[in-house]
Amino acid sequence: MIDLYYWGTPNGQKISIALEEMQLEYQVIPINILQDDQFQADFLQISPNNKIPAIVDQDGPEGQSISVFESGAILQYLGRKTKLFYPQDPIKQTQVEQWLMWQMGGFGPMLGQNHHFNRFAPEKLPYAQERYIQETQRLYGVLNKQLLGQDYVAGEYSIADMAIFPWVLYHEMQSIQLEDYPEVERYVARVKARPAVAKALAISV
Structure with a gap:
């Protein structure tokens, strides 16, 4: 348990x-x-x-x-x-770990700051808002490019996708329109359809 x-x-x-x-x-x-x-x-x-x-x-x-x-x-x-x-093959495992660390070190923290300054901060700080929206857009662009030609970020569905996917669910809070990132939009639908x-x-x- x-x-x-x-x-x-x-x-x-x-x-x-x-x-x-x-x-x-x-x-x-x-x-x-x-x-x-x-x-x-x-x-x-x-x-x-x-x-x-x-x-x-x-x-x-x-x-x-x-x-x-x-x-x-x-x-x-x-x-x-x-x-x-979480592949046992060292090459495949490294691919998963790279994208897991990408989420942990960038995608999550930057989107979290986006949430804070655009939704929860007690006063509006235009510099901070613009900075984190722009960084969020950049990161979505990275993710969209990585998904070209494949269903999941490291090829096969992995713990990296489990880490990334929940953050994308909050795209509206991040001033992101998913139609601007068509590969990410399809990715969200694909992962969301999994019963688990x-x-x-x-x-x-």
């Missing part, structure tokens, strides 16, 4: 998608970030950076319980555990 410490953000949805795709048994433990649950002492023992998601795998390596924080590390852990959606993804996105806490 895996305990999933979760809230319905793109980072949380990455892991619920992975758990559903890998058909792992799990239970959702809500961490209401709107009420600062992420700062509770018990949660900080699992996720010292006070961020969701985090997991506790009761059946970890050698049968021992293990906790994992940071969504990219969780996806890699689950991929290694199940040998699913639909089930993961239906989680309500």
Whole structure:
């Protein structure tokens, strides 16, 4: 059994998608970030950076319980555990890892700043708004180009797609029109049609 410490953000949805795709048994433990649950002492023992998601795998390596924080590390852990959606071939694995790190280091953080300055900041800062919208557009362009001629970012469906896809779902918050990125638009429809993804996105806490 895996305990999933979760809230319905793109980072949380990455892991619920992975758990559903890998058909792992799990239970959702809500961490209401709107009420600062992420700062509770018990949660900080699992996720010292006070961020969701985090997991506790009761059946970890050698049968021992293990906790994992940071969504990219969780996806890699689950991929290694199940040998699913994370190729064993070194070349293919490197392709997946490149796009996973692209999401972790750029796509997620830049889109998150876009969300903040355009939706949640207490005052409008035109410089910040323009900066993050432009960077968001650039990153969507990178993704659109990568998807030319292939269904998924590393060729086959992988943990990299599980990381990227939830962020694209919030494109309207990012001042992005998907029709401007036709390969991404088709990609979203393709991933959204997966039964496990639909089930993961239906989680309500």
